[in-house]
Amino acid sequence: MSPMPHPVALPPVRLRPIGPFDLEIVAALHAGSFEDAWTVGAIAEILAMPGAFGLIVEIEGESGPEPAGFVLVRRVAEECEILSLGVRPQHRRGGIARALVRRASDLAVRGGAGRIFLEVAEDNLPALCLYRDLGFGEVGRRPGYYRRPAGAGAVAALVMRRSLPRRSALADHEPVGDG
Numbered sequence: 001m002s003p004m005p006h007p008v009a010l011p012p013v014r015l016r017p018i019g020p021f022d023l024e025i026v027a028a029l030h031a032g033s034f035e036d037a038w039t040v041g042a043i044a045e046i047l048a049m050p051g052a053f054g055l056i057v058e059i060e061g062e063s064g065p066e067p068a069g070f071v072l073v074r075r076v077a078e079e080c081e082i083l084s085l086g087v088r089p090q091h092r093r094g095g096i097a098r099a100l101v102r103r104a105s106d107l108a109v110r111g112g113a114g115r116i117f118l119e120v121a122e123d124n125l126p127a128l129c130l131y132r133d134l135g136f137g138e139v140g141r142r143p144g145y146y147r148r149p150a151g152a153g154a155v156a157a158l159v160m161r162r163s164l165p166r167r168s169a170l171a172d173h174e175p176v177g178d179g
C-alpha cells in the first residue's frame with residue numbers, strides 16, 4: 001500500500017484512537033454491524049492484548065460528534081490482523097472503512113508490521129469488495145468457519161492478506177491521532 005492521504009467523503013470527520021472511555025461506544029458500533037455483538041468486556045480484553053489498538057471515526061452530527069465506525073487491530077511482530085471493522089449502516093459508502101483500514105495499516109507499519117491480514121465471511125460482499133479495493137488478496141479459506149442462525153448452516157471464512165509498505169515510505173509528519 002502506498003502512503004496516501006486518508007480521505008473520507010463525508011462532512012467534518014475525526015479519526016482517532018479508541019480510548020478507555022470509548023468502550024461502550026465501540027460495543028454499540030459493533031452490535032450495529034454484527035449479529036454476535038461483542039461485550040464491552042470482550043472489547044476491553046482485546047485492546048489490552050500486546051500490540052492491539054483501535055481507531056474510531058466520528059462525524060459531526062446536529063448535536064455534536066457522532067460515532068460512525070471503528071476498527072480493532074492487533075500487531076504481532078511483522079503480522080498485523082484486522083480483528084473487527086464496522087461502520088454504522090447510515091454512514092456506509094462514504095469512505096469511512098477505507099480510511100480506517102488505511103490509517104490502521106499506516107500505524108501497523110510504524111509499529112514494524114510488513115503484512116496485514118483478516119478473515120471475512122465469503123458471503124460478505126461489501127467487505128470483500130472493500131478489501132479487494134484496498135489491495136488484499138485471498139490466501140486461504142476455512143470451510144464452515146462462521147455459524148449462521150439456526151437452519152442457515154455455516155459459511156467459510158476467506159483469509160485475505162496484503163503487504164504493507166516499508167516504514168521509510170510513510171510521511172514522517174503524518175499525524176497519528178486524528179485526520
Ligand SMILES: CC(C)(COP(=O)(O)OP(=O)(O)OC[C@H]1O[C@@H](n2cnc3c(N)ncnc32)[C@H](O)[C@@H]1OP(=O)(O)O)[C@@H](O)C(=O)NCCC(=O)NCCS
Pocket residue numbers: 033034085086087088091092093094095096097098099118119120121124125126127129130131133
Ligand atoms: C464492510 C463495511 C465495513 C464497509 O464500510 P463502508 O464505510 O461502507 O466502506 P467504504 O465506504 O469505505 O467503501 C470503500 C470501498 O469498498 C467497497 N464497498 C463497500 N461497501 C460496498 C458494498 N455494499 N457493495 C460493493 N462494494 C462495497 C467499494 O469498493 C467502496 O468504494 P466506492 O464506494 O468508492 O465504490 C460495512 O459495510 C460494514 O460495517 N459492514 C458490516 C460489518 C462487516 O461486515 N465488517 C467487515 C467484517 S470482515
